[in-house]
Amino acid sequence: xxxxxxxxGRVLIVDDEQINRLILENLFVGIYDxxxxxxxxxxxDKITAEPEGYVAVLLDVVMPRLDGIEVLRRLAPTGYLQxxxxxxxxxxxxxxxxxxxxxxxxxxxxxxxIVPYAVxxxxxxxxxxxxxxxxxxxxxEDQRLQLLERAARIIELNRGxxxxxxxxxxxxxxxxxxxxxxIHDITKMVLExxxxxxxxxxxxxxxxxxxxxxxxxxxxxxxxxxxxKPGRLTAEEFEVMKSHTVRGAxxxxxxxxxxxxGAYRYAIDIARHHHExxxxxxxxxxxxxxxISIWAQVVSLADVYDALMxxxxxxxxxxxxxxxxxxxxxxxxxxxxxLLDCFFAVEPRINELHDRSVATR
Amino acid sequence: MNKDALVAAGMDVDGAxxxxxGSEALLExxxxxxxxDGNMAKLEAAQADGDAxxxxxAAHALKGVCGNLSMTTLFDLxxxxxxxxxxxxxxxxxxxxxxxxxxYAAMMNAIKA
Numbered sequence: 001x002x003x004x005x006x007x008x009g010r011v012l013i014v015d016d017e018q019i020n021r022l023i024l025e026n027l028f029v030g031i032y033d034x035x036x037x038x039x040x041x042x043x044x045d046k047i048t049a050e051p052e053g054y055v056a057v058l059l060d061v062v063m064p065r066l067d068g069i070e071v072l073r074r075l076a077p078t079g080y081l082q083x084x085x086x087x088x089x090x091x092x093x094x095x096x097x098x099x100x101x102x103x104x105x106x107x108x109x110x111x112x113x114i115v116p117y118a119v120x121x122x123x124x125x126x127x128x129x130x131x132x133x134x135x136x137x138x139x140x141e142d143q144r145l146q147l148l149e150r151a152a153r154i155i156e157l158n159r160g161x162x163x164x165x166x167x168x169x170x171x172x173x174x175x176x177x178x179x180x181x182x183i184h185d186i187t188k189m190v191l192e193x194x195x196x197x198x199x200x201x202x203x204x205x206x207x208x209x210x211x212x213x214x215x216x217x218x219x220x221x222x223x224x225x226x227x228x229k230p231g232r233l234t235a236e237e238f239e240v241m242k243s244h245t246v247r248g249a250x251x252x253x254x255x256x257x258x259x260x261x262g263a264y265r266y267a268i269d270i271a272r273h274h275h276e277x278x279x280x281x282x283x284x285x286x287x288x289x290x291x292i293s294i295w296a297q298v299v300s301l302a303d304v305y306d307a308l309m310x311x312x313x314x315x316x317x318x319x320x321x322x323x324x325x326x327x328x329x330x331x332x333x334x335x336x337x338x339l340l341d342c343f344f345a346v347e348p349r350i351n352e353l354h355d356r357s358v359a360t361r
Numbered sequence: 362m363n364k365d366a367l368v369a370a371g372m373d374v375d376g377a378x379x380x381x382x383g384s385e386a387l388l389e390x391x392x393x394x395x396x397x398d399g400n401m402a403k404l405e406a407a408q409a410d411g412d413a414x415x416x417x418x419a420a421h422a423l424k425g426v427c428g429n430l431s432m433t434t435l436f437d438l439x440x441x442x443x444x445x446x447x448x449x450x451x452x453x454x455x456x457x458x459x460x461x462x463x464x465y466a467a468m469m470n471a472i473k474a
Contacts, residue, residue, distance in 0.1 A: 019391050
């Protein structure tokens with residue numbers, strides 16, 4: 001049969017009598033293209049060869065080789081009967097065959113002798129229904145993917161804005177934006193690769209790493225004269241400098257949009273407590289040991305490590321061995337021994353990250 | 362195609378044409394196919410062999426085709442034969458074969474008329 005210009009797809013007609021096939025075929029001229037099979041086996045072969053090839057199947061029941069019911073029995077487990085409407089052509093209604101066919105998932109019955117307009121209308125309605133359903137589920141899937149993509153873009157944008165803002169604050173005391181990015185990477189690696197991250201999900205760790213970027217936002221409240229002073233700070237100046245922890249936490253608490261972010265509670269905790277020390281001699285609250293959250297502890301150590309390894313307005317970079325010895329010996333305050341163990345275990349990999357970021361600077 | 366002869370031989374020609382969306386050309390072609398399909402011969406051969414299964418198969422095929430071509434007389438006879446075969450009354454079903462043969466022969470003559 002010619003592929004009509006307005007054909008709405010291809011229908012498979014399965015009947016062992018040529019006369020019956022020709023009559024059905026004639027009905028669909030100008031509506032569907034038609035393919036034929038002379039028995040159940042040929043029908044199965046054609047469907048298997050082209051599972052997406054037909055918009056509907058019209059299936060006779062009594063046929064040699066493989067009958068219509070057997071075709072249904074073999075198609076049912078493949079899910080084909082849910083995707084493509086299959087009509088059974090039969091003169092016998094209301095018998096056991098009909099019951100089994102419905103149970104297997106046949107769409108409907110076409111009575112013999114056929115009534116042309118009823119057949120056309122029924123097949124067309126069902127095909128349109130199936131096509132509409134297919135389009136709808138494709139549209140829904142499209143929309144779902146678009147939403148996911150949009151959500152991912154918003155998360156990326158958030159991260160970018162947080163990074164830029166934190167980097168802008170770092171610029172004031174002569175840092176590039178690399179410091180915050182390295183703190184992010186070190187924090188993430190320590191939590192992902194050591195037992196310190198036990199009990200945290202991948203999402204928690206992402207949130208904590210994002211929060212670590214904001215550890216020094218309180219510095220925005222510190223005057224240039226103190227923040228950028230090349231020499232030693234006086235006792236008064238140091239007190240002002242120390243206030244960046246509390247000011248940072250306050251600042252973050254005042255951003256209402258932050259509250260809905262997973263990183264929110266981590267960010268406030270880290271900003272306030274990233275200068276606390278294991279022995280209670282840190283600031284601002286003098287917390288001791290486990291009073292300091294594990295994420296604040298990790299960020300404090302990452303901050304110290306990165307400060308030692310980098311050049312600052314008031315100092316040169318220390319050689320790596322010296323920096324590690326200083327951390328171990330408590331030259332920058334006392335850290336949790338377990339934290340130190342875990343940190344030294346992954347430090348070689350952190351150092352590679354550090355090297356790379358220096359090299360690409 | 363001789364419509365009057367076909368009607369006289371027990372065919373609802375208008376009904377058949379309606380099923381073919383009015384296409385006389387297709388009806389002519391299908392009548393030619395019917396004349397050549399051999400289902401009546403198969404039925405008689407099955408009777409000669411006493412093979413009830415093969416006979417039902419042929420009667421069923423004849424019924425389907427006659428139904429679609431609105432060959433009313435032959436359709437009624439083959440329907441009754443099918444019902445008898447299915448209910449196990451093989452003798453009763455075979456008893457209808459001579460009548461079917463006559464109706465079939467009349468139809469063949471009408472088609473050739």
